[in-house]
Amino acid sequence: MKRFLFALATLAALTSCKNEKQDEAATSGDSAGEVNVYTHRHYASDQQLFAQFEETTGIKVNVINASADELIQKMTIEGKQSPADVLITVDAGRLTRAKDQGLLQKVDSDILNNTVAAHLKDPGNEWFGLTKRARIIVYAPGRVDSTQLSTYEDLATEKWKDRILVRSSENIYNQSLLASLIVNNGEEAAKEWAEAMVENMARAPKGNDRDQVKAVVAGEGDLAIVNTYYIGNLLNSENPEEVKAGESVKVFFPNQEGRGTHINVSGAGVARYAPNKENAVKFIEFLVSKEAQEVFANSNYEYPVNEEVQPAPLLQSWGEFKEDRLNLSKLGENNKKAVLIFDEAGWK
Amino acid sequence: MKQAGSNNIFSYKYRLKRLRRDSNYWAILTLVLLAFIALPVISIGVKLFAGPGETWGHIVDNLLFDYLGNSLFLILACGTLVLLLGVSSAWLVARFEFPLRKQMEWLLILPLAIPGYIVAYAYAGIFDYGGSFQLLLESIGLEFIRIDMMNKYGLAFVLGISLFPYVYVSSRAFFMNQANSLLEASEMLGVGQVKTFFRLMLPMARPAIVAGLILVLMEVLNDYGAAKYYGVNTFTTGIFRSWFALEEPETAVYLSALLIVIVFTLILLEKFQRRNVQFNSNRSNSKSIDRIKPGRQKRSLIFLVVLIPVFLGFILPVGQLIYWATLTFDKVFNSSFLALSLQSFWIAFLTAFMTVVMAVTLIYFSKWSRMSFIKNVAKLGVLGYAIPGAVIAIGIMIPMISLDKWLISIFDKVLNLDIGLIITGSLVALIYAYVVRFLAVAYNPIESTSLKVSKTIPDSSRILGVGNIRTFFRIEFPLIRTGIASAFILVFIDVLKELPLTLILKPFHVNTLAVKAYEYASDEMVMEAAIPSLFIIITVMLPVIFLNRMLIK
Secondary structure (H helix, E strand, C coil): CCCHHHHHHHHHHHHHHHHHHHHHHCCCHHHCCEEEEEEECHHHHHHHHHHHHHCCCCCCEEEEECHHHHHHHHHHHHHCCCCCCCECCCCCCHHHHHHCCEEEEECCCCCHHCCCCCHHEECCEEECCCCEEEEEEEEEECCHHHHHHHHHHHHHHHHCCCCCCCCCCCCCCHHHHHHHHHHHHHHHHHHHHHHHHHHHHHCCCCCCCHHHHHHHHHHCCCCEEEEEEHHHHHHCCCCHHHHHHHCCCEEEEECCHHHCEEEEEEEEEECCCCCCCCHHHHHHHHHHHHHHHHHHHCCCCCCECCCCCCCHHHHHHHHCCEECCCCHHHHHHHHHHHHHHHHCCCCC | HHHHHCCCCCHHHHHHHHHHCCCCCHHHHHHHHHHHHHHHHHHHHHHHHCCCCCCHHHHHHHHHHHHHHHHHHHHHHHHHHHHHHEEEEEHHHHHHHCCCCCHHHHHHHHHCEEEEEEEEHHHHCCCCCHHHHHHHHHHHCCCCCCCCCCHHHHHHHHHHHHHHHHHHHHHHHHHHHHHHHHHHHHHCCCCCCCHHHHHHHHHHHHHHHHHHHHHHHHHHHCHHHHHHHCCCEEEEEEHHHHHHHHHHHHHHHHHHHHHHHHHHHHHHHHHHHCCCCCCCCCCCCCCCCCCCCCCEEEEHHHHHHHHHCCCCCCCCHHHHHHHHHHHHHHHCHHHHHHHHHHHHHHHHHHHHHHHHHHHHHHHHHHHHHCCHHHHHHHHHHHHHCCHHHHHHHHHHHHHHHHHHHHHHHHHHHHHCCCCCCCCCCCCCHHHHHHHHHHHHHHHHHHHHHHHHCHHHHHHHHHHCCCCHHHHHHHHHHHHHHHHHHHHHHHHHHHHCCCCHHHHHHHCCCCCCCCCHHHHEEECCCCCCHHHHHHHHHHHHHHHHHHHHHHHHC
């Protein structure tokens, strides 16, 4: 019994000191100059950027890494006590969700308003895009002629039966793509599209975007729908076999004649109860600045949102493309609808 | 007549009197501890009355059949695979002498050191396009044949190959300890080897085999990481999906309840198959088995057959991980990774300590209570192991959030202070959940050693006026130390490997090796997942070997 009580006491001490630490982070921030960042991006280049920000401004960056779903749950649970200043996610859908749950706040920043194009940010200025990625078609040049390719809608036609590779509907990039089709073509058409796509799949959806590319190379299907930066990552992989896979496919930007290729952003917003709001705004402004955007562009093969910055040479070699200028907050608003349609269509 | 009535042992009054006589602190404390353990299941039960979320109908229409079908398929396919691998290797190891037999005995346990989701990552990599298998075929000039792992068949294989040691261990124990006299009799009557195995040993060993099998199936239903990676929809992935993607905890609760029903059906089936079977006599057969020494060719054949599960379950996946680790070492291995490992060990250590304390308290409190009813009820505490981690996590979140809200309102009223949610998402909730889930792991070894301690010593101590607690620390504790040590190690291992529960309940600034490996793999950086995976495997391997020594003794 003594032991038991002792253990309980230890546990209590342990958790209470943890809370103290949290409070410290929350309160001391104002004077010491801190910013607490909740981020879903875990790339080495981001760390480098945070260090750069610390150096130029003297504001200390405290980072917490987790998936966006977890971060949003966490912020909800923490409520007013949340130490979070900035939330960074890798898609617009989750940012909209965070906004809808009242986790973000409006930011008035000329820098952000001037740098980030209107369709890449929240209409209410609660979040801003940082980097863009396009959801494109990659194909095996021997088996597909680029003249056969045109739009996402076209992929649902008969001629692609058993030829398409795409990952599961669990994936947020697919959910956002379908959400964009819901907004552009209506719910009915989007559902028909998803059903026809299931018919055209070369195999049941599985694996990640990289796996789809490898499967195209191996001949399991003739084309795949993937995000642009995965091609860049494949070409620069430590694994020589992945490089080979990246080299053997060609990219195609769909819907160039019409509304443009579907894009998504990774983006950031200031937390509703941010203890260091000023620093948070400064931090996001820094992330869209020219110097930070250069780092984003060249490390993870994403397109910069700052138009003064050129994308990585690899992306430039694919040429410029027309992007769908649909406001990305629409993706979040239609996310749940998209999830339900996927289930109904049997898209695993 | 009147007198007889009042003495009637079935009368309400008499019972109450007995209850008053027999109840003591310990009985009440035992019940309190049990309520603590049962809380997650109770809270799920209560939450069911609140009705499902709005997408429940959608899930029933489109997904439930898939969840059910896949989970049942996994139970059948994995079950068959682990029986084939586990029983055959146990029989060969127990019955035959062959090269490296002693080494094989513990090598066959090592697949348990690798969590199922990590085996899944490794196999996906081996059979990937451009993976090791393709390179191997090409290097010997063969055409590449793609073996697709990322489906339910691959998942069944991966889980089976990493879980068969449960069946191996339980059936080997039977073959080695109980089977000897039976074998002698069978031999004397001139029954052949094959017939002896199928007609005599297999039916006799059934309770032991099924006990191992049940553990495997619980682990299969508990799995989240492997199913998620291979894109197979199971109940566990459904729970995560409805909680996080659809944001409906209510729906997750309904799926959890269904999953509990499946698990308890399995447990009942196991009890049912055991109902008349009480072969395993308590007469322990101290004489060890006489192994057959087959001819050279047969010996090598047996060696190869036993090598297959070791190769597939341990050597091959670990080899792949080591290869990946060499590619990504510089990128992953740094000071913050070491800090994370330490944190992971610390949490496992703390949990193991708490769980052992909980198990010891439960065992001894119920012992000290005078009611036999309490002693039987105390055994229910171990059912937590049957409940999948994701379900326990949900069952703990629900009461924790209400407790937090209650605390908030009190602090707000009394001190006018906003304290926020202090328990939910703290280490307390996580360790509480671990204790509930792994109590059985600590309970069984401690209980079995405590039964070996003669009652007379503590009894005489108490007669001499020493209290229960002092008697325990002075006399019983030193005697059950080995049981406590193995309980501690087993819980430590399980916590280190645990994924789904940790994913839901871990506090923010806390990370574990298992979660790190999962994060890498789900961020399309599966090669980077190799180093945290290897860290888990190495840490788990050492005590597994140590425990095997103890088991053999």
